[in-house]
Amino acid sequence: MAQAEWHQKSGDDPAAARAHRWTLKALSTAGTIALTFFGLLLVTFLIARVVPIDPVLAVVGDRATEEVYEQARQDMGLDRPVPVQFAIYVRDVLQGDLGTSTLTARPVAEDIARVFPATLELATIGTLIGVLLGVPLGVWAAARQGSAVDQLIRFVGLVGYSVPIFWLGLVGLLLFYVQLDWVSGPGRVDIFYDGVVPPVTGALLLDSLIAGNTEVFWNAVSHIILPATLLGYFSLAYISRMTRSFMLTELSRDYITTARVKGLSERQVIWGHAFANIRVPLITVIALSYAGLLEGSVLTETVFVWPGLGSYITNALFAADMNAVLGGTLVVGMVFVGLNLLSDVLYQYLDPRARQ
């Protein structure tokens, strides 16, 4: 009711009405984020509850006396009711405390901050490759719908959708590292360059440039090129497919016919008109693809022994280090939510229709 009155009152003031709409939208978005985040926490908390590992036993060892065990249980807050435990968990996470890793004996948050840049570096370069190649290929395929080029690009996409990433990584290593020796093998950098450059951003390519150490830089390039190209290929498969589909929808619209009738060149029609209108939905696609690569990092990093978040989670998994596993899961989930939100906000900002 109040809302309707508000609209009536502000009917003669479009600026105020728009501000009001924006506030409502921002509140609703914030609510969604908070709820999703809460859901993420609930899921990770519940997973931790059903683990068959006794966390107290893991700390005190199986020779501890009854009293020591009980003391540790109370210290860890495990004697409290489950909802209280959850509240404590939420409070800790909000304060940036993800618990201590039993594997590294360091706070999980610190561990993640240390390994995450390596994952980001890989996923960012992969996405760059995917966007720089995938978008033009998708546009090209749409412009020549049904041609041999279109079929080829669709086939490349289909393979990308179907091939197991870890297997392609192994085949890539076999071919380009073992057989041809074009690239360096697993790892981020050759062992004797390890730790040479002081970490500033955590991304080795940037750090080596900042330190002015071109030797390390080129060595790091030779290591990252294969996994990044691989991720780029998966990103390309998705982006080119979506670009093609968006372009085909756009090219079938009436204004395109008008543009052609008034004598614009095909280049102007495709890039100036049709492509201009798919930029906004493409942003969502790129954000999702980036998120997908972060997820795919678990497998890629295992294959390439890349010291990132994916490797961290899998190693923790085998050491039954639940704090580390769930902390990593939570961080990836948050990045996912964050990227979705970012694409939503950009969509609102860039597409005038979405603002209405």
Place this chain on the structure above:
Amino acid sequence: MTEPTATFREWLSAADPASRAQAQAQEIYRAALALAANPLTLIGGLIVLALLLTALFAPVLTIYAPNDQDLANRLAPSSSLHLLGTDELGRDIFSRIVHGARLTLYIVIVVALTAAPAGLAIGATAGYLGGVTETILMRITDIFLAFPKLILALAFVAALGAGLNSAILAIALTAWPPIARIARAEALVIRQSDFIAAVRLMGASDARIIFRHVVPLCVPSVIVRITLDMAGIILIAAGLGFLGLGAQPPAPEWGAMVSKGREFLTDQWWIATYPGIAIFIVSMGFNLLGDGLRDVLDPREATR
């Protein structure tokens, strides 16, 4: 049916079906014709059929049992004795891949039979009832969608313990949300129909309307979705197997076989390569079939 095939075809293409059974048979016949008209879909269908037959007749197709060890012939390359070579324990890789088809099919079927009905029920209920129920159900769906699938499956497996069944459960838990989204979108449209209003006036309960009237109409889209998702499910299952979290040794799971072959990649490349090709082909088969099904059953969603 004693008539010859020619008249059966006439019966299938008669302009005025005499019974409901005939009309339904005609519909399936037309869909099958449309599917077969697209060569890519046909290839996809044949691959999936081949998977089914391979899994069914695995013992007939192979000379060796999947776990038979021939230590004198370990790490042997492809030969007339061992078609695709042997692994580090002298097990025949061809036999293992063929028997592995059973595991892949088992995973796919169990996930489809659990995730699809769950997603369908949740989505159709949310879409039909609307209001608070819809908000709650779809928020839960969104939360599950917000999690990256592989990572979520990983966390579940970590909690449940590594193994084929916990991997299946973990995958099913991540597979239902997209189905729920599709079913809800369909139900939103269906609930506006006149026939639903008519059924409601006849006094049908919500549960009856949802499960007898709304759900059946959502099924085609859900089938398309689950077929397209199959490829992803196979890849996630193989990924979990590769990480050592799926089927445990000595089960001939394709992902686990690739993982084992990794140790011998430099000198015995075939151990890791062939099972990977099997994953690739099956996953591509489901992708092709799913694309074709979508074009036939759900023309609105078709990518031109």
